[in-house]
Amino acid sequence: MWLSDRTLDHLRAVADEPDLSGTRYQLAEPVGRGGMGRVYRARDTGLDRDVALKILHTTEAGEADRLIAEAKILARLEHPGIVPVHDAGTLPDGRVFCAMKLVRGTRLDALARDTADLPERLRIFQRICETVAFAHAHGVLHRDLKPQNIMVGSFGEVLVLDWGIASQITRTAIGPDTVSPATDAEPTARGARIGTPGWMAPEQEQGRTASITERTDVFGLGAILRELVETAPRVQGAKPPARLRAIIERATAAQPADRYRDVPTLADDVGRFLAGVAVSAYREPFVERTTRLARKYRTPILLVLTYLAMRVLFIVIADA
Amino acid sequence: MPHSSTSPFGPSGAFPDTRFSVVRATGSDDPQLREDAWGTLIQSYWKPVYKYIRIKWRADEEDAQDLTQEFFARALDADFFRRFDPARARFRTYLRVCVHGFVANEFKAASRKKRGGEYRMLSLDFDGAERELRSTGVASDVDADEFFRQESIRALFGDAVAELRATLEQAGKHAHMTVFERYDLAEADAGSRPTYQQLADEMDLPVTQITNYLAYARRELRRIVLERLRQISGTEHEFRLEAIDLLGVDPSDVAF
Numbered sequence: 100m101w102l103s104d105r106t107l108d109h110l111r112a113v114a115d116e117p118d119l120s121g122t123r124y125q126l127a128e129p130v131g132r133g134g135m136g137r138v139y140r141a142r143d144t145g146l147d148r149d150v151a152l153k154i155l156h157t158t159e160a161g162e163a164d165r166l167i168a169e170a171k172i173l174a175r176l177e178h179p180g181i182v183p184v185h186d187a188g189t190l191p192d193g194r195v196f197c198a199m200k201l202v203r204g205t206r207l208d209a210l211a212r213d214t215a216d217l218p219e220r221l222r223i224f225q226r227i228c229e230t231v232a233f234a235h236a237h238g239v240l241h242r243d244l245k246p247q248n249i250m251v252g253s254f255g256e257v258l259v260l261d262w263g264i265a266s267q268i269t270r271t272a273i274g275p276d277t278v279s280p281a282t283d284a285e286p287t288a289r290g291a292r293i294g295t296p297g298w299m300a301p302e303q304e305q306g307r308t309a310s311i312t313e314r315t316d317v318f319g320l321g322a323i324l325r326e327l328v329e330t331a332p333r334v335q336g337a338k339p340p341a342r343l344r345a346i347i348e349r350a351t352a353a354q355p356a357d358r359y360r361d362v363p364t365l366a367d368d369v370g371r372f373l374a375g376v377a378v379s380a381y382r383e384p385f386v387e388r389t390t391r392l393a394r395k396y397r398t399p400i401l402l403v404l405t406y407l408a409m410r411v412l413f414i415v416i417a418d419a
Numbered sequence: 420m421p422h423s424s425t426s427p428f429g430p431s432g433a434f435p436d437t438r439f440s441v442v443r444a445t446g447s448d449d450p451q452l453r454e455d456a457w458g459t460l461i462q463s464y465w466k467p468v469y470k471y472i473r474i475k476w477r478a479d480e481e482d483a484q485d486l487t488q489e490f491f492a493r494a495l496d497a498d499f500f501r502r503f504d505p506a507r508a509r510f511r512t513y514l515r516v517c518v519h520g521f522v523a524n525e526f527k528a529a530s531r532k533k534r535g536g537e538y539r540m541l542s543l544d545f546d547g548a549e550r551e552l553r554s555t556g557v558a559s560d561v562d563a564d565e566f567f568r569q570e571s572i573r574a575l576f577g578d579a580v581a582e583l584r585a586t587l588e589q590a591g592k593h594a595h596m597t598v599f600e601r602y603d604l605a606e607a608d609a610g611s612r613p614t615y616q617q618l619a620d621e622m623d624l625p626v627t628q629i630t631n632y633l634a635y636a637r638r639e640l641r642r643i644v645l646e647r648l649r650q651i652s653g654t655e656h657e658f659r660l661e662a663i664d665l666l667g668v669d670p671s672d673v674a675f
Contacts, residue, residue: 110640
């Protein structure tokens with residue numbers, strides 16, 4: 100049977116469409132896709148609301164386990180920065196799905212192209228840190244942090260997406276900083292390398308899974324911070340502030356031990372930079388410190404100087 | 420409700436395993452198996468090969484018919500496909516390269532007229548293939564590999580739709596096929612696909628039945644396409660890559 104190009108394209112599309120017969124979802128439109136599958140906008144007819152349906156395009160056992168694991172992780176993490184999961188299961192055609200809240204917003208990489216203001220970028224970054232720190236506090240590592248996985252809503256709310264390769268962390272008795280991913284109950288360990296090249300920490304790139312800790316996510320956050328800072332408009336030829344560069348360098352250090360020990364410490368340094376106070380990642384030279392303090396306390400310094408000048412003037416006038 | 424099982428394969432697996440790679444079976448010691456494998460391979464690929472020779476080599480109809488017949492006959496005699504190395508290329512690419520080399524040699528030897536249709540042994544609908552070529556309207560600067568790929572996909576889906584029709588009719592599911600034809604085939608070109616409600620009114624069925632019939636037919640089509648694809652792929656790995664390609668997912672786009 101001969102099929103025209105148009106019919107062929109249509110058949111290829113519908114053959115890939117998830118079979119939602121017998122479920123409470125009605126397919127609306129595809130809204131995103133990735134290496135593992137697609138995301139559709141769908142109507143939840145039971146609750147009369149739109150949802151995002153994440154559906155795997157293959158039925159590889161490992162991939163399916165990962166999606167289910169992601170759903171379980173997300174179901175545990177109730178935070179404004181993490182998309183809630185409503186449902187998960189297997190469709191009649193054998194593919195695994197996950198129904199999540201439909202979020203609307205702009206991806207961080209797109210937002211970075213439009214938002215000029217560096218302080219605003221840094222405040223968004225702090226909100227990303229809050230979400231990741233929350234996950235860490237609940238024993239979950241993201242392991243694939245990058246601007247494409249961050250969504251910023253119209254009211255500035257930040258959502259950290261794609262927890263598909265997230266893993267459980269287990270604290271050991273060695274010390275507060277020694278956390279490691281749970282071993283291979285984790286469904287994400289399909290191979291040595293997981294994550295996105297260019298955003299992965301060295302230990303992740305080299306497949307040293309035993310070395311993957313909270314500091315691995317600190318590296319990912321540092322890479323995001325670098326992207327936000329380097330793409331911010333500034334006077335031509337000018338470098339980003341040294342204190343900010345030092346924060347990025349510490350966060351993205353090759354050796355995990357040289358990085359911030361956790362996400363709150365990194366967020367705190369960014370907050371200190373925003374507040375104009377000294378940051379832990381940078382030892383300021385005297386002149387630079389004086390200049391920063393002069394800039395930070397410009398108004399009180401001016402008031403004091405004005406007061407002193409007036410006193411001097413009064414004394415001079417009185418003497419005269 | 421969705422199935423509660425988290426098994427991605429469902430009861431039998433969505434990547435079917437009822438058919439094996441006929442590429443490997445062309446080298447089988449079992450003569451019956453080998454013959455069946457060759458039959459399937461020729462059935463799946465003769466049209467893309469014929470059209471490729473017509474378009475890429477600008478061969479006239481008669482030459483292209485002879486060359487297509489001869490290519491498969493020689494491939495059978497010389498056991499071409501035993502040399503296929505899945506580590507180097509997908510089978511479709513290997514096949515196209517074989518055709519390319521074969522036709523180039525034939526033209527170089529300028530032996531077309533001498534052969535005089537020596538290898539006319541296969542019953543192939545060349546007139547039908549010609550009509551399809553005219554309907555497709557191929558650009559003169561078309562990329563040869565892409566053209567061969569598109570024609571292979573067209574042949575695969577065309578055969579799958581024919582098998583779907585036979586399967587549904589045999590099972591007495593005539594209404595399923597009617598809904599599929601009306602919604603997914605007949606009106607697709609006109610861009611004026613009927614709504615589910617229109618189809619429901621025409622067929623005197625509830626809308627939910629229309630969507631269920633359509634979902635069933637599409638699920639069957641997907642199953643048949645994947646089964647056939649597995650047959651004509653060189654390896655399991657190639658099959659999975661082809662399945663992802665074919666169903667429109669770009670693995671390089673990583674953002675969900």
